[in-house]
Amino acid sequence: MNAIDELTESFSRLPGIGKKSAGRLVNFILKADSAYVKRFASQLNSLQEKIKPCSICGTWTESDPCPICTDTMRDRSVICVVEQPQDVATIESSHEFNGLFHVLGGIISPLDGIGPDQLNIASLLKRISDGSVTEIIIATNPTVEGDTTALYLQRMIAAAAGIKVTRLASGLPVGGDLEYADKLTLARSFRGRTSL
Ligand code: ZN
Secondary structure (H helix, E strand, C coil): CCHHHHHHHHHHCCCCCCHHHHHHHHHHHHHCCHHHHHHHHHHHHHHHHHCEECCCCCCEECCCCCHHHHCCCCCCCEEEEECCHHHHHHHHHHCCCCCEEEECCCCCEHHHCECHHHCCCHHHHHHHHHCCCCEEEECCCCCHHHHHHHHHHHHHHHCCCCCEEEECCECECCCCCHHHCCHHHHHHHHHCCEEC
């Protein structure tokens, strides 16, 4: 394998990038401005060192706790529970939600061998144990696993009295991904959220 083949192989491991696109990217890099290529390489190199999950909510952050967790203007009585860190960015871009977040880090999926213990559920229950949270909005994706996870959380949280558990309203594409929901759909789902 020469350097071109090696880089093509690396690119083709990225989500959504097939062999053909990977080859195009390598050719682009070969011809690109070398300052750009150096900057790109160093960004890739330092990303995992610079960005870590927030120790409170689990979203990707450069400072810990993250800017959302430390923002005093946000409503600390509502926590929106999402599957992945990138879902936080999607919801933030809708400007529809001003509470806090909690990232599960996945979803209950027995077929993939993922149970509640592998997700950040204990830390969520700990966060709500002081009584300051009055509503948990479950924003897992509208899939079978997303629904299963929502029901599981609802049962766990229901034990803590006085907390309303809601789920984003449908309108999100069924079986779809929060990541691909447009801002308007997402805004509507927040306003029309229903109690579990
Ligand atoms: Zn945080």
